[in-house]
Amino acid sequence: MINRLKYFFGTLTGRLLKSALLWSVAALAVGGLLLSLVFKSYVLNDVDNRLNMLIDSMVGVSELSPDGVLRFSRPLSDQRFMTPESGQYWQISEEGQEPFRSRSLWDFELTPDVSHRSFSLKYYEGQGPADQILRIAERDSILPESDRIFHFQVATNMAEVHAAIAEFNWLLLSALALIMLTVTMSLVLQVSYGLRPLRKLGKSLSAIRAGRANRIEGDWPQDLQPLAGEINALMEQNEQLVDRARTHVGNLAHALKTPLSVIQNDVEGADDERSTRIKTQSRLIREHVDHHLKRARIAGGGSGAGLPIKDRLEKIIKAVSVSTREKNVAYSLDCADDCRFDGEKEDFDEVLGNLIDNAGKWANSRVQVTVKTLSDTPRRPMIELSVTDDGPGVPAEDIDTLFERGKRLDERVPGTGLGLAIVRDIVEMYGGQARLAHAPSGGLMAVLILPAK
Amino acid sequence: MRILLVEDDESLSAQIEQSLLDAGYAVDVTGDGEDGHFMGDTEPYDAVILDLGLPVMDGRSILKKWRADGREMPVLVLTARDSWTDKVEGLDAGADDYLTKPFIVEELLARLRALIRRAAGQASPEMECGPVLLDTRNGKVTVSGRSIKLTAQEFKLLSYLMHHPGKVVSRTELTEHIYDQDFDRDSNTIEVFVNRIRKKLDTSIIHTVRGLGYRLEWSEENS
Numbered sequence: 001m002i003n004r005l006k007y008f009f010g011t012l013t014g015r016l017l018k019s020a021l022l023w024s025v026a027a028l029a030v031g032g033l034l035l036s037l038v039f040k041s042y043v044l045n046d047v048d049n050r051l052n053m054l055i056d057s058m059v060g061v062s063e064l065s066p067d068g069v070l071r072f073s074r075p076l077s078d079q080r081f082m083t084p085e086s087g088q089y090w091q092i093s094e095e096g097q098e099p100f101r102s103r104s105l106w107d108f109e110l111t112p113d114v115s116h117r118s119f120s121l122k123y124y125e126g127q128g129p130a131d132q133i134l135r136i137a138e139r140d141s142i143l144p145e146s147d148r149i150f151h152f153q154v155a156t157n158m159a160e161v162h163a164a165i166a167e168f169n170w171l172l173l174s175a176l177a178l179i180m181l182t183v184t185m186s187l188v189l190q191v192s193y194g195l196r197p198l199r200k201l202g203k204s205l206s207a208i209r210a211g212r213a214n215r216i217e218g219d220w221p222q223d224l225q226p227l228a229g230e231i232n233a234l235m236e237q238n239e240q241l242v243d244r245a246r247t248h249v250g251n252l253a254h255a256l257k258t259p260l261s262v263i264q265n266d267v268e269g270a271d272d273e274r275s276t277r278i279k280t281q282s283r284l285i286r287e288h289v290d291h292h293l294k295r296a297r298i299a300g301g302g303s304g305a306g307l308p309i310k311d312r313l314e315k316i317i318k319a320v321s322v323s324t325r326e327k328n329v330a331y332s333l334d335c336a337d338d339c340r341f342d343g344e345k346e347d348f349d350e351v352l353g354n355l356i357d358n359a360g361k362w363a364n365s366r367v368q369v370t371v372k373t374l375s376d377t378p379r380r381p382m383i384e385l386s387v388t389d390d391g392p393g394v395p396a397e398d399i400d401t402l403f404e405r406g407k408r409l410d411e412r413v414p415g416t417g418l419g420l421a422i423v424r425d426i427v428e429m430y431g432g433q434a435r436l437a438h439a440p441s442g443g444l445m446a447v448l449i450l451p452a453k
Numbered sequence: 454m455r456i457l458l459v460e461d462d463e464s465l466s467a468q469i470e471q472s473l474l475d476a477g478y479a480v481d482v483t484g485d486g487e488d489g490h491f492m493g494d495t496e497p498y499d500a501v502i503l504d505l506g507l508p509v510m511d512g513r514s515i516l517k518k519w520r521a522d523g524r525e526m527p528v529l530v531l532t533a534r535d536s537w538t539d540k541v542e543g544l545d546a547g548a549d550d551y552l553t554k555p556f557i558v559e560e561l562l563a564r565l566r567a568l569i570r571r572a573a574g575q576a577s578p579e580m581e582c583g584p585v586l587l588d589t590r591n592g593k594v595t596v597s598g599r600s601i602k603l604t605a606q607e608f609k610l611l612s613y614l615m616h617h618p619g620k621v622v623s624r625t626e627l628t629e630h631i632y633d634q635d636f637d638r639d640s641n642t643i644e645v646f647v648n649r650i651r652k653k654l655d656t657s658i659i660h661t662v663r664g665l666g667y668r669l670e671w672s673e674e675n676s
Contacts, residue, residue, distance in 0.1 A: 254506070254533035254554075261555035262464040265472075268557050286555055290535070297536055316537065319544040322551060326567070346538045353537030
């Protein structure tokens, strides 16, 4: 899990998301903190203002009765002062006297600090009835027409205020979380939208690798255009390198063959130990040369316009029939005129040449080549080619192993046994399929599926 | 039978030439494409062995030019390029058969015999004219089962006539087909050879067509 996360944040999407998220989380956190602080101070300020006003109105309605007892000229409007432990309290104390308290205080008494006089307002937090935490405002005041100093106190339960602050914080947090979620989602969308050309570029590259395209084509955003251009240039360079390597391999192999002919002919007919050894070794050289030459030749790429199959098959059949002239094998071809193979001529020749030649070698009298266009293939159009002979066929247990390199069931028929292996290699290079089956007529049927154009 | 061999590798060329001579062919050899084309264009060869990778003018172009000019002699193509594309295109250019290097000369000779035979319209490797039987595979001649010993020149002459039965063959044509180009030709020797062959075969299948040449034919009345 951790590794996967590490991997994700290592990707381009991950990196973009990571940096963007880091910033937005930081910004939201700072903003949220500020908001919360501002709200708290505003609420506390509000509480203090209210307490201030209450104290003012308390002082305002306070008067001394003729017998010197403090009383309110009219009751305070807030009913909560009448309800016990309601959270709103007042108390007026005079040194040496029983304090005058709101009914809500019930049997609780605020502890007035009368030790030093202060006519200015003072706020602090203190203990209240029923374990309430109170915000207390107090100041001393001299009532008019007397010289007695009274200590006025008003208090309110902070639980409500704290609850309000907590509620606000919770709301704020949910809102921020929601914002965070939306931001994350839009970031993901944005990043994936922004990176879409890159993914398209990746797809173009894999299409090239799969042989469905030669170059990266189409319009790219300005900042990707140089990359696409560079990739195309690289492809071109690569093709030239491969071409050169292929040409060199070909030249080397071909150059070896003529001297090899001379050597083989020199020892042909002699059967002393030395000649036999030379024969064996030169045959081995030949097989290696053939093997690598054929593999070097596989191009495995799509061709621009596609190869018209019918004409090519006719030519291949003409070439194959040269080696079966003495046998009178009839070759028949069933192929639509507009069938095209999406690939190189050399590869097509190699595959069909080998298969038809093989069929011709084994056939009694007939070889049938049939080409069909497959309509219900996913992704890309395909063609199915089948080559059927009326020869002896092969045993069921051998039919799967025939495509292996160097496999030959009958050593009497000429051939190095490389033919079918190269057929399989080429077909796989094109993402096609090759299989062998029993023909209804008893012979062997080779079925190929190759990309069509 | 006169063969043109166009091959630029000297060792291989020498090997093939020797084997062809041993098998009783008259052989002209060149290692140059342009020379090869000219010789094939002007001399009447019974078959051409043509290497595709030649200097100056490549084998496929030579072949295409010959065919375009109506030269129909059988051509056996030699090549180191053994891809099917090379094969298909070589045969498409007008080759009659195709042999990839490395090869054994025996294989080449067998293919060559078959080519010459087919070009002459003969289906079997054993050619027959009355009691006379010529096996192209081993160069043996028998008359009613009796083995006949012929010299190289005699064999060449009889073989050419056997490949063209019933057709009048002039002395010039015989000269052209049994001697290579460097041979000091004298058409009178042909007459000497024919007479010797007639004597050895002890049966009259070679008829003289006055003023024109010879014709190979077997009829019961003649015997």
